[in-house]
Amino acid sequence: MLDIAGIKELLAQTQTIVITTHHKPDGDALGSSLGLYHYLVQQGHHVTVVSPTDYPDFIAWMPGNGDVVIYTEKPELSAQLVAEASLIFCLDFNTLSRINELGELVRAAKAVKVMIDHHLEPEDFDDYRYWNINACATAQLVYEWITKELDGKQYINADVASCLYTGIMTDSGSFRYPGTTSDVHRVVADLIDAGAVNWRIHELVYSNSSEERLRFLGHCLSQKLEVIPELNTAIITVSKQEIEQYHVNTGDTEGIVNFALSIAGIRLAAFIVERGDKVKLSLRSKGEFPANEICKKYFSGGGHRNAAGGSSDLPLDEVTIQFKTILPEYRTLLIQ
Numbered sequence: 018m019l020d021i022a023g024i025k026e027l028l029a030q031t032q033t034i035v036i037t038t039h040h041k042p043d044g045d046a047l048g049s050s051l052g053l054y055h056y057l058v059q060q061g062h063h064v065t066v067v068s069p070t071d072y073p074d075f076i077a078w079m080p081g082n083g084d085v086v087i088y089t090e091k092p093e094l095s096a097q098l099v100a101e102a103s104l105i106f107c108l109d110f111n112t113l114s115r116i117n118e119l120g121e122l123v124r125a126a127k128a129v130k131v132m133i134d135h136h137l138e139p140e141d142f143d144d145y146r147y148w149n150i151n152a153c154a155t156a157q158l159v160y161e162w163i164t165k166e167l168d169g170k171q172y173i174n175a176d177v178a179s180c181l182y183t184g185i186m187t188d189s190g191s192f193r194y195p196g197t198t199s200d201v202h203r204v205v206a207d208l209i210d211a212g213a214v215n216w217r218i219h220e221l222v223y224s225n226s227s228e229e230r231l232r233f234l235g236h237c238l239s240q241k242l243e244v245i246p247e248l249n250t251a252i253i254t255v256s257k258q259e260i261e262q263y264h265v266n267t268g269d270t271e272g273i274v275n276f277a278l279s280i281a282g283i284r285l286a287a288f289i290v291e292r293g294d295k296v297k298l299s300l301r302s303k304g305e306f307p308a309n310e311i312c313k314k315y316f317s318g319g320g321h322r323n324a325a326g327g328s329s330d331l332p333l334d335e336v337t338i339q340f341k342t343i344l345p346e347y348r349t350l351l352i353q
């Protein structure tokens with residue numbers, strides 16, 4: 018393992034750097050990656066952000082977006098960048114399986130590997146780690162790493178600030194979740210001072226959907242929401258046919274699960290969707306309920322206590338039945 022002095026020594030020379038982040042990047046994954054990208058570019062490094070997959074339009078406006086290489090679109094170039102990198106930053110994930118085929122390429126790469134992350138149970142593949150599960154976003158950690166560990170506050174320009182603001186805003190549920198401490202607000206205030214136009218970023222992320230997305234949301238809420246009041250659980254299931262019928266794009270399903278959780282008294286909400294040949298589950302919970310435990314134990318996934326995900330190879334209706342069958346095991350926690 019390297020310490021920060023070792024990293025500083027490396028960064029004192031021009032490096033060829035790859036920054037990568039998890040499958041289907043969200044605002045924090047892409048925002049932390051591009052935020053770090055804009056910092057490193059200012060130091061004269063050769064930097065490329067390589068994403069394992071595409072991501073939704075509502076985050077595809079961030080500065081530097083045009084320079085992101087998407088593995089599924091350019092696998093050979095991505096593999097070459099990873100193989101030739103001297104430093105690889107792994108942001109907002111901590112197990113290589115979260116970046117699909119890129120994972121084994123990163124594992125085999127000769128580069129020094131840096132993990133900056135806030136998820137539980139990191140895998141040991143890194144040479145240096147800036148990891149804190151109490152951070153509300155990886156973007157918060159990137160800010161703290163640059164400003165505290167590298168004394169680089171003067172490099173937090175408007176591009177860095179806009180990307181990091183987006184990461185913190187999206188991962189904290191717009192500054193709502195319990196991780197949103199006064200320190201987070203101080204970081205966000207610094208980012209606004211550095212040039213992040215907060216109201217514009219909210220508009221670009223949250224008021225930028227297609228008409229079809231809103232109609233799909235209406236369909237989910239009016240036709241597909243199932244409430245199980247005796248277990249304080251709400252479920253929304255969506256089939257492949259519905260995804261096609263409403264022309265649902267990457268990211269269009271994001272956040273729908275929160276509507277199910279917004280019902281008073283509901284402690285656990287699930288969004289279960291058929292995606293390709295897999296069924297993907299998104300769970301959200303209130304308070305102490307460990308949504309990540311269900312995902313880890315039954316759906317080869319994980320995540321945070323209040324926001325977790327997983328997947329299954331079974332058909333949609335079987336996954337839904339399985340999910341409902343699991344609930345009584347958590348009855349005591351659900352009816353508290």
Ligand code: 5GP
Nearest residue numbers: 299300317318319320321324325326327328
């Ligand atoms: P979402 O429901 O938005 O897809 O994911 C919520 C959170 O759950 C993510 O931030 C991530 O931490 C975690 N997560 C989602 N899917 C998976 C998965 O398949 N495996 C693991 N380990 N974590 C996941």
Ligand code: MN
Nearest residue numbers: 045109155188
């Ligand atoms: Mn995150």
